Amino acid sequence: MDNPVVPLRALANYVNFSTFAGIAIARVGHAHISHGPRGLWYAEGYSLPFPVAGAFTVGNVIITPRSIAEIGESAVAHEERHAWQYTVCGTLFMPLYLTAMGWSWIRTGDRAARNVFERAAGLSDGGYLDVPVRPLRSLFQRRVSC
């Protein structure tokens, strides 16, 4: 049975312009764009070197340098959870995501392990490892060498 709020996600991500941004990014990256299920768009064959990712999502657009078949169902499920995050956060998603990515890097040296958005989307589905946190004081200790 289809989730009755999926059309609301699609509408919300058009209204907050994130899906339009995703389509624009996909076009700049020369991706082949097609309709996916549940109001998603698939953008395959993305050719730009940034961001470095097997796939990423902007609004309802799942963008990958490979094909959707190659990244697999669990990665698509992970990316679809990011589409919901755009619905909740709107235009604030990207700055919030970048802040969470920075926090994760500070705490673990990994951009995803303590990123609240990646954890909520499912680390393993996104191909990420759960890296242990490092003590904050280790960041502030000066190393003195002679």
Ligand SMILES: [Zn+2]
């Ligand atoms: Zn992710």
